Amino acid sequence: MSFPPPPRRTQADRRAGTITALLDASVTCLAERGYAATSTAAVCAEAGVSQGALFRHFPTRQALLVATAEHVATRNVAAFRETVGSDVDTVDDVAAVLAHLRTVVLSPANQTWRELLVAARADADLREALRPARESLQAQMLDAAADLWGDRLPADDLAPVLSVVVNMLDGLAFSALDPDPAAAPGRTVDRALRLLAEMIVHRYDQQETR
Amino acid sequence: MSFPPPPRRTQADRRAGTITALLDASVTCLAERGYAATSTAAVCAEAGVSQGALFRHFPTRQALLVATAEHVATRNVAAFRETVGSDVDTVDDVAAVLAHLRTVVLSPANQTWRELLVAARADADLREALRPARESLQAQMLDAAADLWGDRLPADDLAPVLSVVVNMLDGLAFSALDPDPAAAPGRTVDRALRLLAEMIVHRYDQQETR
DNA sequence: TCACATAGAAAGTGAGGACTTGCTATCTAT
DNA sequence: ATAGATAGCAAGTCCTCACTTTCTATGTGA
Numbered sequence: 001m002s003f004p005p006p007p008r009r010t011q012a013d014r015r016a017g018t019i020t021a022l023l024d025a026s027v028t029c030l031a032e033r034g035y036a037a038t039s040t041a042a043v044c045a046e047a048g049v050s051q052g053a054l055f056r057h058f059p060t061r062q063a064l065l066v067a068t069a070e071h072v073a074t075r076n077v078a079a080f081r082e083t084v085g086s087d088v089d090t091v092d093d094v095a096a097v098l099a100h101l102r103t104v105v106l107s108p109a110n111q112t113w114r115e116l117l118v119a120a121r122a123d124a125d126l127r128e129a130l131r132p133a134r135e136s137l138q139a140q141m142l143d144a145a146a147d148l149w150g151d152r153l154p155a156d157d158l159a160p161v162l163s164v165v166v167n168m169l170d171g172l173a174f175s176a177l178d179p180d181p182a183a184a185p186g187r188t189v190d191r192a193l194r195l196l197a198e199m200i201v202h203r204y205d206q207q208e209t210r
Numbered sequence: 211m212s213f214p215p216p217p218r219r220t221q222a223d224r225r226a227g228t229i230t231a232l233l234d235a236s237v238t239c240l241a242e243r244g245y246a247a248t249s250t251a252a253v254c255a256e257a258g259v260s261q262g263a264l265f266r267h268f269p270t271r272q273a274l275l276v277a278t279a280e281h282v283a284t285r286n287v288a289a290f291r292e293t294v295g296s297d298v299d300t301v302d303d304v305a306a307v308l309a310h311l312r313t314v315v316l317s318p319a320n321q322t323w324r325e326l327l328v329a330a331r332a333d334a335d336l337r338e339a340l341r342p343a344r345e346s347l348q349a350q351m352l353d354a355a356a357d358l359w360g361d362r363l364p365a366d367d368l369a370p371v372l373s374v375v376v377n378m379l380d381g382l383a384f385s386a387l388d389p390d391p392a393a394a395p396g397r398t399v400d401r402a403l404r405l406l407a408e409m410i411v412h413r414y415d416q417q418e419t420r
Numbered sequence: 421t422c423a424c425a426t427a428g429a430a431a432g433t434g435a436g437g438a439c440t441t442g443c444t445a446t447c448t449a450t
Numbered sequence: 451a452t453a454g455a456t457a458g459c460a461a462g463t464c465c466t467c468a469c470t471t472t473c474t475a476t477g478t479g480a
Contacts, residue, residue, distance in 0.1 A: 011477055014427060034332025036246050039467060050429045051469080057427090061468065114384070118328050121387050122244025160402035167381030167402075168374055174324070174384060175377065177331050177344075192370035192377075199409035221447055221456060228457080249437060260459045261439080267457090271438065 019057050021047040026068040031108035035119045040064070066129045069116045072109040073133045077140045079104045081147075088149060089205075095197035098165070099185070102193065105169040106181040114173065141166070153204055161200065168196065229267050231257040236278040241318035245329045250274070276339045279326045282319040283343045287350040289314045291357075298359060299415075304407035308375070309395070312403065315379040316391040324383065351376070363414055371410065378406065 009017070025047035029038040040061050044051050058064040083101055088094050104110065117134075120127040145162045146155075153161060172189060173181075185193070219227070235257035239248040250271050254261050268274040293311055298304050314320065327344075330337040355372045356365075363371060382399060383391075395403070 009477085011426060014477085018427080032332075034329070036329075037332060040469080041467075052430075052471095053428050055469065059469095115328075117384065117387070118325075119244070119246075121384075122242075122247060124389075127387055157401070157405065159398045160405050163382075163398055163402040164378055164406055167385065168378040169381070170384060171377030171379070171381035172373075174327065174331075174380060177327070177337055179334075188369045188373055191367070192373040195367065195370050195413075196374055199413050203405075203409050203412070219447090224446085224457060250439080251437075262441095262460080263458050265439065269439095 015057070018047070018049050018053055021049065022054055022057065022064065023068055023071045026064060027072060027108060027112045030065075030068065030115045031111040035115045038065075062126060062129065065116060065119075065126070066133075069113065069130055070133045072112045073137045075109045076104075076113055077137060077144065079107065079109065080141060081144045083148065088152065091194075091198050091201045094201050095194050098169075098193045098197055101165065102169055102172065102185065102189075103182070105166070105173050106176065110173070111181070114170065157204075165196070168192075225267070228257070228259055228263055231259065232264055232267065232274065233278055233281045236274060237282060237318060237322045240275075240278065240325045241321040245325045248275075272336060272339065275326060275329075275336070276343075279323065279340055280343050282322045283347045285319045286314075286323055287347060287354060289317065289319065290351060291354045293358065298362065301404075301408050301411045304411050305404050308379075308403045308407055311375065312379055312382065312395065312399075313392070315376070315383050316386065320383070321391070324380065367414075375406070378402075 022043060025043045026038065028046055029042050033042065040051055040054055043064070044054050047054075054064065058067065080101070083097055083104065088097055116126070116130065120130050142159060142162065145158055149161075150158065232253060235253045236248065238256055239252050243252065250261055250264055253274070254264050257264075264274065268277065290311070293307055293314065298307055326336070326340065330340050352369060352372065355368055359371075360368065
């Protein structure tokens with residue numbers, strides 16, 4: 001019945017612990033309450049630390065948010081990469097990829113990213129601060145797309161097709177105001193994704209019938 | 211050299227005048243400064259009236275913003291309707307329509323609408339208040355699409371194709387952080403729109419060669 | 421072990437934001 | 451013409467938010 005000995009965490013541990021707690025809390029707040037409601041107080045409450053702790057590690061709210069952006073950007077690329085390991089031969093395959101991408105795009109990490117992007121449009125400082133993460137993410141997405149689909153598409157069409165797909169899914173995410181983003185797609189959206197899959201496959205798969 | 215006589219505007223005129231001044235100012239602020247920076251003070255400064263004037267006509271800031279949404283929704287439908295009066299036979303035709311739609315989607319009225327939609331995701335009250343305008347706009351867009359493209363597409367595919375197109379353009383608008391939204395499309399975007407046009411035309415135009 | 425640096429908490433502070441409160445000016449009905 | 455209503459202004463009120471300041475606790479290097 002002995003109490004555990006004092007944890008004796010090293011300073012670096014404490015530091016890293018509260019920083020990731022803050023970043024995760026920031027993601028949660030941004031994803032479910034939006035940019036404006038993500039006040040430093042809200043993040044601290046969610047993280048279970050004081051505001052003093054926050055401002056020890058991040059000089060400004062914006063610095064926290066930029067760090068949050070970089071935090072989720074890596075996750076987003078990873079999630080995109082794991083879209084599908086298997087082939088994308090048939091229309092069904094591509095439709096499955098799109099359906100899965102839709103759920104990825106609706107995930108909290110992506111919601112967070114979008115929330116910050118929208119805020120950046122109206123805030124030149126934030127926009128500049130996010131630029132590196134933005135460009136890095138774009139490049140990594142293109143790399144991932146090349147790995148996944150590179151042998152199916154002409155190199156020149158890779159970026160444009162990626163643009164069509166992810167912009168459409170982002171647009172969907174923005175117009176999906178449902179409180180529950182994990183809800184089922186709805187008939188129109190379902191059919192739209194199916195159509196897109198058909199169009200892509202038919203565009204690039206005419207010689208090799210499967 | 212006589213001074214003009216006192217304008218003698220009727221009360222209804224004065225009322226309507228400042229109301230539309232406020233709504234237009236609200237559109238301007240939302241489009242170029244974003245939702246958060248669209249304070250009542252900012253709108254009043256832009257409109258050239260006092261805050262008292264604002265709160266005489268709108269009980270809350272949110273009421274002003276909802277009215278603003280309805281104000282721009284009608285413009286947006288009209289702009290969409292005027293997309294193209296001519297035919298959409300060839301790939302070039304459809305590509306032209308998409309290019310024009312892109313500029314429409316980047317217009318201040320549409321920026322405003324998106325800004326409010328994004329805010330609505332995090333604000334249940336605003337979401338509910340915008341619901342009627344949202345549904346009305348969606349229905350009118352579908353009507354317009356039916357008028358424009360109804361004889362080219364199966365009725366069942368109208369909504370999904372519209373969804374693909376406008377969501378992709380909305381996604382583009384969100385990821386376009388450039389201070390000047392009227393800038394040229396950029397190579398990837400250009401090619402993406404072209405590809406989309408080709409895919410749509412080839413999907414639906416195979417029997418009637420032109 | 422002890423001087424020191426770092427991590428974190430609690431209670432401020434000052435600015436900005438939504439909304440109010442009188443007060444004045446302009447219109448309208450009698 | 452004049453009383454009552456409506457439009458508009460200027461100066462508040464109160465609250466929230468980003469950020470500070472001061473103080474305590476905990477790990478670190480000699």
